[in-house]
Amino acid sequence: MKNRLLLLLVAATTITACSKKVTNPHTKTNSVYTTQADSLSKILLAENPATLTDSLNQPIPSEFIGTVNFNLRKPNYVIIHYTAQDSVAQTVRTFTLVKPQVSAHYVISKDGKVIHMLNDYMRAWHAGVSKWGSISDMNSCSIGIELDNKGNEPFAPAQINSLLILLAKLKKDYNIPTANFIGHGDIAPGRKPDPGILFPWETLAKKGFGYYSDMIIVPAPANFDSATALRLIGYDTSNLPAAIGAFKRHFVQRESSNTLTQFDLDVLFNVYKKY
Template sequence: MRKLCLLLPVLALLINSCSTNPYRATNKSYKKQTKAFAKLLSQYPLQDSVNNASYFVGTTNLSMRRPNFVIIHHTAQNSCEQTLKTFTLPRTQVSAHYVICKDGTVHHMLNDYLRAHHAGVSRWGNSTDINSNSIGIELDNNGFESFDERQLNSLNLLLERLKKSFNIPSANFIGHGDIAPTRKNDPNWRFPWQTLSEKGFGLWWSDTSNVQVPENFDYLTAIRIVGYDVKDTSAAIVGFKRHFLMDTTKGMTPEAAKVLFQLHKKYL
């Protein structure tokens, strides 16, 4: 009887939580889709397009595919609730693994091993399908404001876990505006990339007062080495300056060249 009395408040809390969750319907859709993926993986053996072997041979050496990049976004919307709704409407076809609200609340919307639709048409280095090898994190921010300290604290804790869990290289913590500079600028120029780099999330540059840039320095090749797609030269330069100098102006400047000359060596 005593155990029952102890369990009743817990059961009441669970029932109340389920009944007040505005995303009950979409959560059912999530569970249905993940069950379908699990069923597909459980087929033994999976049907092969080439069926000329007399029997199936399964390797003993395998693991789950793991993310190798973390892409940070701002939501470009006016509230966390608005973004959660956007990511639970099938017609939008957009999503992210995590949404972090201004007050620091973290919504883990998709299992880290599954593919979110957050990067779109993008490129970083030789990687052209960023959705398939990355974690997408959306910060509640309309794109024209600074980032709340509580939000950044939650982000730091999340990045620590992701880096440790998946052994993600420091250089692979980047922004949406880095991988898609022709159409995106998030997270906006106010985002504290330098502070994150000091914690091991992203690379940064040191004092450039004594840096001498060679006359034959090929800055486009250097930007490409960092990771930017240089198909649109102007967009690549703006993307680089926004991330590493908090500067949204066009064109390479002497100071930007110094930063780039020093920084690109870290990516070699």
């Protein structure tokens, strides 16, 4: 009996010792995340009244009285990217270094693993200089999802399956409208092409994440204004050729160019009527 207890004790000690050797390689960056989140929490909890002065530099009376009617600002868009890097590990490293100044809420690997890197209510730095409709700060109202893909390869089925499941959760959690699932290239035409011409937008649309053209397309009328249609969908048409290229990568996906064929015009007419 004593020998048995001794063996159990040795085994338990060995397991404990081994478990201590297993370390999280992201402990340091997780600690930085926690520190920065704590700093933001302190800002949210601050009860400092606005400090105001009039034209004579005299203080204007002010005080802080907390309302009971509020909540967190929720994301209203989902922006899909490809990483254009060699591996998930490289992307995670990029997002855990200060110098690149880029991040995303989620990274999805080719095998379907989902890495959550930032609370959904926080502002990631994924959109950059971008515009959609009247919104010029997409980072403030969107969730960024990065897919492990170099941009010149098909997306893995396991990866897309995980993406669809994640999108379903986000749509339900935040009541995100169907039209508001778009790509980085849509909001930054001429600057970014991702998620690219190979991304399965039609598959997403069938699940309720974004729009896509119908199988049967009604021809566009002779007086159809393509520039206005692109603008009403959301594209920034200040650089019209770039907006056309972005539209074609998303909704036509036959070839990447900045000119509209008759077929492209018909697709544009079909899609524009959905918005």
